[in-house]
Amino acid sequence: MAKSVFDVLQEKILEDKASTQEFLAGGGAKDFAEYRELTGKIRGYDACINHIEDLAKHYLDDDDD
Numbered sequence: 001m002a003k004s005v006f007d008v009l010q011e012k013i014l015e016d017k018a019s020t021q022e023f024l025a026g027g028g029a030k031d032f033a034e035y036r037e038l039t040g041k042i043r044g045y046d047a048c049i050n051h052i053e054d055l056a057k058h059y060l061d062d063d064d065d
Contacts, residue, residue: 004056006052006053006055006056006059009052010049010052010053013045013048013049013052014045014049016045017042017045017046017049020038020041020042020045021042023038024038024039024042
């Protein structure tokens with residue numbers, strides 16, 4: 001099955017999230033301020049993923065009508 005625009009966008013966000021998590025886990029944050037910024041980005045990525053999933057669900061539900 002072909003990937004939808006939702007799938008492609010979600011994959012890209014998941015890649016960015018994983019990269020940020022790896023950077024953080026590797027001790028990449030130089031101080032607490034950067035740590036807070038990076039954890040905020042991760043929360044933002046999670047929110048984006050949830051929005052994409054909701055949008056895709058509603059989009060697919062509308063197609064069934």
